[in-house]
Amino acid sequence: MSHGPATDLRFGYGTNGLADLRLDDALGLLADLGYDGVGLTLDHMHLDPLAPDLAARTRRVAHRLDTLGLGVTVETGARYVLDPRRKHGPSFLDADPEDRARRVDLLLRAVRVAADLGAHAVHCFSGITPPGTDRDTAWKRFAESLVPVLEAAGASGVPLAVEPEPGHLLATVADFHHLRRTLGDPDNLGLTLDIGHCQCLEPLPPAECVRAAAPWLRHVQIEDMRRGVHEHLPFGDGDIDFPPVLAALAATGYQGLTVVELPRHSHAGPHYAELSLPYLRRAATAAARTGECPAPEHQVTPEGSTR
Template identity: 70%
Template structure:
């Protein structure tokens, strides 16, 4: 007797932080023409600036463009200098200054509103690095306090918040996600952005096992190649990850959100990277699907 395993289709997207040299309309047209299902939209000055006037009107225009191109979206908040022109990713929810922390919370609240208006399937965020002189316990308390209003807003809007474990940040791994989730009482709007490269970089489990262990809370996936212990986002084939088992795991757990290619340092070659990435992933998924449909003998009793 043989048994086949159920699978779910994967929907690929490409992050606009890897298309920073393109106008947003051009980027969306490119991704649609290549065959992507969606886009990871980073709120930043060159695309959809969250600090410029008339955000609601500009968001409505983006919504029309997404509909025209048949793309779904996740909203990303990892712009390097959108809040502070001189310090990368500052301020964060861990900043010692309460007003600085409030600026990050306000950005995330705007992101939730944008996501609701765009019909996005998730809003991405991160903790930030622990500031010098701040104890880990104080950092975790600030993170919980800062993200609380965001989760309230997200719950009302029906948009999950997907916090990303980021190497070098206070919340850098899945264990950190579970620490925050438990401290907050497992709120329904809180999920995780699982970056497959980050799993390769520092998680104790292989990336495919990370997918399975995070499945219950998985709200967004980012994907690129990476090497163990080196936090550098690499084009596919230049790192160490075996991708068919990872994609097989995503299909196995029934993940239906976007799988977003994350190559923020490759905007200089964005259109070529986007084309090559989709070719790579669809080939790897076909390999995974073929393996999944191969007959398997039942284990002996």
């Protein structure tokens, strides 16, 4: 099978970077800007996974996505959707089985939502190892917790895409492979590759990370970043050379969305959404032509806002 050029990649923007907008408004904005899809983080302001009538609300969102021509992936990284006092809590790694079960339940809901929306993947991450917990125990809890989620994902036909997250138990692509082997390499277990995280801490350059991850790639997040600093940055503010990354991604034959991930810039989400797509398109065009990086445009922070 021949793979298309980088200009054929499908770009999306994450709703965790548009947290001050109603979901209908966020989807309309992204469609108007020309995005191909959306990374939908299930959260209290955007298709709350815990509120009543989830199935009916999901059907309305599915209709809205279809009307706007937007693809979707479902993300589960909301900071306080389960616990209003503990960021990303409870996690798959908590000592209390009931706490772990709450996280599993969120993922099972996400799988049902993803199936109803026609999403190409459900994203998740491991969480941070709790104090006093040894790594073997943490890995055991994580793997066991994912079993029912993977069963549901397999039944629904929507792959689970686990993201290596700096500071988490599963922090690197190598850690993903450890999990994959532990679980017996299930077909419905895939990888969410965050390009910024590759720049931050992976031993390979981002383009090489993409090539190495190709067989397991199910979801891609993208933003700029600097080596050794886990800070999601607007394009042009970090160190990543994007045309080789996009060329590598296109060469894998990846068919899903490549979603801009700027949650800490949500205060100016429409501004950064407007700037990000032209940057990515210029980088994709450069990749298709020469592989040279276009000169980054300075992304001005809107007057009166703070980062």
